[in-house]
Amino acid sequence: MGDFEAVLLGSETGAYAMARAFHSEYGIRSHVFGRLQLSVSKFSSIMETTFHSDLTEPEAFRTHMLQAGSDLRKRYPGSVLLLIPCGDDYSALLSRYRDELSQYFTFTSVNDQLHTALSYKSSFYDYCERYDLPHPKTLALSKQAFLEGRHRALPFAFPVALKPADSVEYLSIDFPGRKKAYTLGTQEELNEVVDSIYGAGYSSDIIIQDFIPGGDGNMRVLNAYVDQHHQVRMMFLGHVLLADPTPEAIGNYAAIIPDFNESLCLRIKHFLEDIRYEGVANFDLKFDPRDGEYKLFEINLRQGRTNFFVSLNGFNLARYFVDDLVYDKPFDGDTLIGKGSKMLLEVPPSVLKQYAEAGEAKERGLAMLRDKRYSWTLRYGKDMSFKRRLLLWRLGHLTSKNYARYED
Numbered sequence: 587m588g589d590f591e592a593v594l595l596g597s598e599t600g601a602y603a604m605a606r607a608f609h610s611e612y613g614i615r616s617h618v619f620g621r622l623q624l625s626v627s628k629f630s631s632i633m634e635t636t637f638h639s640d641l642t643e644p645e646a647f648r649t650h651m652l653q654a655g656s657d658l659r660k661r662y663p664g665s666v667l668l669l670i671p672c673g674d675d676y677s678a679l680l681s682r683y684r685d686e687l688s689q690y691f692t693f694t695s696v697n698d699q700l701h702t703a704l705s706y707k708s709s710f711y712d713y714c715e716r717y718d719l720p721h722p723k724t725l726a727l728s729k730q731a732f733l734e735g736r737h738r739a740l741p742f743a744f745p746v747a748l749k750p751a752d753s754v755e756y757l758s759i760d761f762p763g764r765k766k767a768y769t770l771g772t773q774e775e776l777n778e779v780v781d782s783i784y785g786a787g788y789s790s791d792i793i794i795q796d797f798i799p800g801g802d803g804n805m806r807v808l809n810a811y812v813d814q815h816h817q818v819r820m821m822f823l824g825h826v827l828l829a830d831p832t833p834e835a836i837g838n839y840a841a842i843i844p845d846f847n848e849s850l851c852l853r854i855k856h857f858l859e860d861i862r863y864e865g866v867a868n869f870d871l872k873f874d875p876r877d878g879e880y881k882l883f884e885i886n887l888r889q890g891r892t893n894f895f896v897s898l899n900g901f902n903l904a905r906y907f908v909d910d911l912v913y914d915k916p917f918d919g920d921t922l923i924g925k926g927s928k929m930l931l932e933v934p935p936s937v938l939k940q941y942a943e944a945g946e947a948k949e950r951g952l953a954m955l956r957d958k959r960y961s962w963t964l965r966y967g968k969d970m971s972f973k974r975r976l977l978l979w980r981l982g983h984l985t986s987k988n989y990a991r992y993e994d
Contacts, residue, residue: 590912591658591665592616592904593691595680596672597635599932602626603894603963604672605633607904610897610968619654625981626964629974647679648686655690666912669693670889675754677888678705692911694814694865696887704861704885707751707793717857720879722872723796726751729784732792737780738773742796745771748779752790761786765833769797798874798881802829803943806880807839808854808869809889809896811906816862817917819906821851822896822924827942827951828933831992837870839892840933840985841942843951844899844926850880851923866893866903892930894963899926929960934982937989 592608594601597620605616609632618633621641627633636654640646658667669691671677680693681701687693696704703709708726713719723742731737740746749767750756761782770776780792798804805826811819825845830838850871858867868886873879889896889903897903901924909915929951931938938955942948954960964978 589666590668590692590908591662593654593658593667593669594618594633594672595670595676596620597622597624597627597637598673598891599626599963600889600891600893601672602630602633603891603897604670604889604904605630606894606963606966606969607897607902608632610966611902611904612908617654617658619651625977628977629971630969631971632966632969642675642679644679644682647676648683651683651687652690655687659690667691668907668911670907671695672888674705674886674888675757677701677886678754681887694812694907694911696863696865700861700863701887705753705887706790707749707753707884708791710885713857713861714882717853717860719853719857720874720881722747722798722874722881722883725794726791727780727794728791729789732780732784737776737794740794744773744776745769745797746776747795747797748776749793749795750783750788750790751793755790756783756788759783759786759788763833766836766838798872798876800873800875801943802826803945803947804873804875805829805839806845806871806873807842807890807892807895808851808871809893809903810851810854810858810867810869811903811910812858812863812865812867813906813910813917814864814914815917816859816864817919818855818858818921819910819917820901820922820924821855822899822901822926823847823851824892824895824930825947827929827948828938830988832988833992839890840931841938841951842892842895842930843947843954844924844928846923846925847880848923851921855921868893892932892963894961895930896924898928898930898961899924901926927954927959929954930963931955931960932962933985933989937986941989941993 618635671680681698684695714721807824810821823845824842828841866889868890870883871880
């Protein structure tokens with residue numbers, strides 16, 4: 587038997603990216619547990635999938651994963667079962683049941699209290715205040731405050747950005763026109779959207795923010811690996827060129843090139859180590875041209891869906907998990923702030939050329955395109971059967987149609 591087995595929670599692009607990282611580095615298939623099969627995992631030879639329709643329900647998650655742990659322990663006696671969440675809901679559930687699951691699995695996870703405080707956007711901004719981390723001017727609106735009309739006297743002008751404070755709860759509701767996040771230009775638009783969200787059964791706060799000027803090209807994404815001893819081993823910053831325009835996935839990054847900002851990384855490193863974080867942290871930021879600051883939107887307490895961007899540039903995330911949790915390799919405390927030269931491109935090149943915001947960053951991306959220094963998470967040369975090639979062609983075609991529909 588091998589030293590370890592990779593067990594991934596989630597069936598979206600982020601899970602495939604981790605499975606690809608494990609396969610490319612160690613030649614192993616990952617055991618993937620999810621709620622339902624999505625196209626990204628179909629016809630894959632690097633994933634052994636198991637689906638439970640109720641996997642994101644707390645008690646069902648506990649039952650299914652304890653059974654999975656027992657079964658895998660019998661199947662791989664003596665191997666470390668390395669468990670990695672690849673979605674917000676799975677990260678939250680792992681924190682909730684980490685004491686029970688630790689009898690079978692090895693993983694990094696903050697406690698349930700800290701997980702809730704960091705993932706709930708309004709309390710995350712409290713941490714930003716405490717650690718002097720720039721963030722947009724924000725109003726956290728409760729349902730009661732909405733009923734009292736407090737959203738009619740904002741401390742900043744329109745346009746505003748709006749999103750749910752509790753992204754996990756928001757996943758459980760639906761209504762016509764539902765989006766992952768909103769940019770709203772008038773009070774009437776704000777009233778309508780907030781009314782729809784609360785009318786659909788959402789109960790937590792809604793975050794309303796001062797809109798930072800600029801489009802996708804002002805966005806940044808930062809990934810950090812923090813080991814079991816709460817030391818930041820690696821940080822890697824990306825400059826977003828393009829994001830998904832579809833309502834249900836708006837803001838998901840579609841093209842990223844490497845960036846570097848040591849002072850920004852060191853500020854966030856201090857924050858992560860001081861709160862005794864562990865695991866992958868994924869930050870969304872936006873450059874504010876009004877004051878030259880990079881402002882934090884949120885922290886995701888797991889690797890993002892575009893985590894292959896980090897592995898693509900030479901910092902394989904699977905290796906960081908294994909070195910830390912399987913072998914507990916010594917670390918001298920000198921954080922690697924990575925530099926890279928390759929672009930993550932999750933759309934056809936023609937989409938990047940047509941829809942990315944003009945400027946120096948786009949020109950760098952186009953140069954990487956010409957030099958063939960780019961890759962798509964799902965296009966893995968060792969996992970390209972005929973059926974999978976056909977599936978990826980269809981996904982690329984659908985992506986092009988979506989940009990034409992929502993951006994033209």
